[in-house]
Amino acid sequence: MSRRGTALARAGRVYMAAVLLFLYVPIVVMAVMSFNASKLYRLPVDWSFTWYTALASNDKLISAGLNSVWVAVVTTVIATILGTAASLAFFRYDFRGKRLLQILLFPPIAIPWLIIGTAMLVFFFWIGVGRGLHAMVLGHVALALPYVIVVVTARLRSFDPHLEEAARSLGASSWQATRRVTLPWIAPGMVAAALFAFAVSFDQFVISYFLSSPGVSTLPVEIYTSIRKGFTPEINAASTIVILVSMALLLGVARFYRFGGER
Amino acid sequence: MQSATVDAPRISGRRLRAIAGLTGPAYFWLALTVFLPLSAMFYFSFLSDVPFGKRVAVLTLENYAAFFEKEFYRTLMLRSFRLGAEVTFYCFLFGFPCAYLLAKTIKGRWREALFLLVILPFWSNALVRIFSWTMVLRGNGVLERLVNWIVPDYGPLNLMFTYPAIVVGLVHSYLPYMILTCYISLEAIDDSLIEAARSLGARRLTVLRRLVLPLALPGILAGAILIFVPVVGSFMEPRILGGRQGTFIGTIIEDQFTAVFNWPLGAALSFLMLGFVLLILLVVVPLARRAT
Numbered sequence: 001m002s003r004r005g006t007a008l009a010r011a012g013r014v015y016m017a018a019v020l021l022f023l024y025v026p027i028v029v030m031a032v033m034s035f036n037a038s039k040l041y042r043l044p045v046d047w048s049f050t051w052y053t054a055l056a057s058n059d060k061l062i063s064a065g066l067n068s069v070w071v072a073v074v075t076t077v078i079a080t081i082l083g084t085a086a087s088l089a090f091f092r093y094d095f096r097g098k099r100l101l102q103i104l105l106f107p108p109i110a111i112p113w114l115i116i117g118t119a120m121l122v123f124f125f126w127i128g129v130g131r132g133l134h135a136m137v138l139g140h141v142a143l144a145l146p147y148v149i150v151v152v153t154a155r156l157r158s159f160d161p162h163l164e165e166a167a168r169s170l171g172a173s174s175w176q177a178t179r180r181v182t183l184p185w186i187a188p189g190m191v192a193a194a195l196f197a198f199a200v201s202f203d204q205f206v207i208s209y210f211l212s213s214p215g216v217s218t219l220p221v222e223i224y225t226s227i228r229k230g231f232t233p234e235i236n237a238a239s240t241i242v243i244l245v246s247m248a249l250l251l252g253v254a255r256f257y258r259f260g261g262e263r
Numbered sequence: 264m265q266s267a268t269v270d271a272p273r274i275s276g277r278r279l280r281a282i283a284g285l286t287g288p289a290y291f292w293l294a295l296t297v298f299l300p301l302s303a304m305f306y307f308s309f310l311s312d313v314p315f316g317k318r319v320a321v322l323t324l325e326n327y328a329a330f331f332e333k334e335f336y337r338t339l340m341l342r343s344f345r346l347g348a349e350v351t352f353y354c355f356l357f358g359f360p361c362a363y364l365l366a367k368t369i370k371g372r373w374r375e376a377l378f379l380l381v382i383l384p385f386w387s388n389a390l391v392r393i394f395s396w397t398m399v400l401r402g403n404g405v406l407e408r409l410v411n412w413i414v415p416d417y418g419p420l421n422l423m424f425t426y427p428a429i430v431v432g433l434v435h436s437y438l439p440y441m442i443l444t445c446y447i448s449l450e451a452i453d454d455s456l457i458e459a460a461r462s463l464g465a466r467r468l469t470v471l472r473r474l475v476l477p478l479a480l481p482g483i484l485a486g487a488i489l490i491f492v493p494v495v496g497s498f499m500e501p502r503i504l505g506g507r508q509g510t511f512i513g514t515i516i517e518d519q520f521t522a523v524f525n526w527p528l529g530a531a532l533s534f535l536m537l538g539f540v541l542l543i544l545l546v547v548v549p550l551a552r553r554a555t
Contacts, residue, residue, distance in 0.1 A: 009368060012364045015361070015364065016361065016365075016369070019361045019381070019442075020380055022438075023381070024384070025399065026392065026399050026435065029395065029399050029405050030391075030394070041403075082288045082289040083289060085284075085285040085289065086289040086290070089282050089285035089286045090286075092281075095282055101286060104290070108297050110488075111492075112492060112497075114496040114498055114516060115301075115304075115496060115516075115533045115537060118529060119304040119530075120300045121520060122307055122520075122530065123299060123303040125315070138296050141292055142292060145293060202388075203388040203389065203390075205389065210521070220388060220390045227394055227397075228502070239388075239395070246386060246388050247387050250382075250383055250386045250387070251383075253386075254379055
C-alpha cells in the first residue's frame with residue numbers, strides 16, 4: 001500500500017474511534033453518574049451505591065419496571081407466534097395479495113410513533129378498550145410483528161422446501177411436518193425474532209406514553225415523567241439498568257442472527 | 264421472494280384456508296391496532312368535537328383551516344422540517360464515512376465487532392440515550408470540563424435547553440440508522456469495480472463521486488427517510504433537551520392529546536405533517552436519483 005494509503009487507513013481508524021466515542025460517551029457518563037453520591041453530579045466522582053439503594057425502595061419505579069417486563073413478555077409471546085405463522089404462509093404459498101400484505105408491514109415502522117400512538121389512543125378510547133397495560137400490549141405487538149416477520153422470513157430463505165415435501169411423502173401430516181421439520185430449522189430465527197420483539201416492547205416509549213393510564217406505566221414512561229418533573233439521580237440508576245438490559249438483549253440477538261449479511 | 268410450491272396442486276379451498284389461518288391473526292391484529300386507528304383519526308380530523316358521550320360533533324374543515332390561518336402552526340411545521348433536514352444531513356455527513364470504513368477497509372472479526380458496537384445503541388432505549396445527554400451538556404457538566412481542559416479558561420458552557428442540544432441528541436439517536444443502511448448498500452459494491460476505476464487512473468474523489476455514491480444511493484436514501492420522518496414527528500427529544508426552546512409541531516400535536524384535549528385539531532395537524540412529509544419525499548427522492 002502506498003504511503004498515502006496507510007495515512008488514510010490510520011485516519012480511518014481515528015475517525016471510527018471518534019464515532020464510537022460520540023455514541024458511547026453519554027451512556028458511560030450517565031452510568032458513572034449513577035454511582036456518584038453527589039446529588040449535583042459534582043466531579044470527581046464520589047463512588048457509592050446510594051442511588052441504587054434508593055431505587056430499590058422506590059415503589060413507583062419498581063412497579064413500573066415490573067410492568068415493563070410483563071408487557072414485554074406478553075408482547076414477545078404473541079408477536080412471535082403470530083409473526084412466525086404469517087412468515088410460513090409467505091414462504092409456502094404464492095397467492096394474490098401477498099405483495100400487498102408484505103407492503104402493509106411498513107406503516108407500523110414508517111409512520112412516526114407520535115401519530116400511531118395518538119391514533120391508538122383515540123381509537124381505543126372510542127371503542128372502549130381504554131388505556132392501561134392491555135392497551136400497551138395491543139400496541140406493542142403491532143410494532144413488533146413486522147420485525148418478527150422480517151427476521152423469520154430471512155431465516156426461512158435458507159430452508160429447503162423439499163424437506164417438508166419429503167416428510168409429507170413419508171406420511172407426516174402437514175402439522176407434523178411443520179412441527180418436526182420446519183420449526184426446528186427456523187428455531188434460531190424465532191429466538192432472534194423473540195428477542196427483537198422483547199427489545200421493541202421493553203424500549204418502547206412513545207406508544208406506552210399515550211396508552212398509559214395514571215398510576216399504571218412502564219419504566220420509560222416513568223423515567224420521562226420524572227425527568228419532566230425535575231429528576232433525582234435515582235433516574236440515572238434506573239436508566240443505567242434499562243440500557244444494560246436492552247444491550248444484553250441485542251447481544252443475545254446477535255448470537256442467533258448474523259448482522260452484516262455474510263454467513 | 265422464494266416460495267415453495269409444495270401445496271400448489273391441492274384444492275384451492277384448503278389452500279385458501281391455510282393462508283387465511285396463517286396470516287389472518289397477524290393482519291387482524293395490525294388492522295385493529297394500526298389501520299383502523301389511523302382511519303378513525305383521519306375521520307376525527309374532520310370533526311368539530313370528539314363524538315363521545317353526549318357531545319355533538321359535526322363534519323367540518325376548520326381543523327385544517329386553523330393550520331392555514333394561524334402563522335404559528337406554519338412556523339412550527341417549518342421549524343420541524345428544518346430540524347429533520349439538519350439532523351438527516353449531519354447523520355449522512357458523519358455516518359457515511361463510518362459505513363464506508365466498515366464495509367470496505369475493515370475486515371474480518373474487527374468488522375463484526377465494530378459493526379455490533381455501532382448498532383448496539385440503535386436498539387437500546389431511545390429515551391434513556393437522550394436523557395444521558397443532559398449529563399454531558401449541562402452547565403458544570405462533562406462537556407464544560409472537556410472544553411476548559413482543551414482551551415484553558417474558556418469559562419462556563421451550558422448547552423442544555425438550546426437548539427444545538429436537540430440536534431446533537433437527535434443525531435446521536437439516529438446516526439446508527441444511516442450507518443446501517445449505507446453499510447448494507449456499500450457492502451454490495453464489488454471491490455474489483457473500485458480497483459478497476461483506480462487502476463484506470465481515477466482519483467479517489469472521482470471514484471467516490473462517480474462510482475461509490477451513485478451505487479450507495481439506495482442505502483443513503485433509505486437512511487435519510489428512516490431519519491427524516493421520525494425526526495419531523497419527534498416530541499420527546501425536544502422536550503427533554505430543548506426545554507422552552509423545544510417547541511415543534513410534534514410537541515404541539517402531543518399537547519392536543521395530553522394537555523389541551525383538542526383531539527380533532529391534533530389529528531388534523533398529524534395528517535398535515537404526514538402529508539407534507541410524503542410530498543417532500545415525492546419531490547426529493549426522484550431529484551436525488553437523477554442527480555447521481
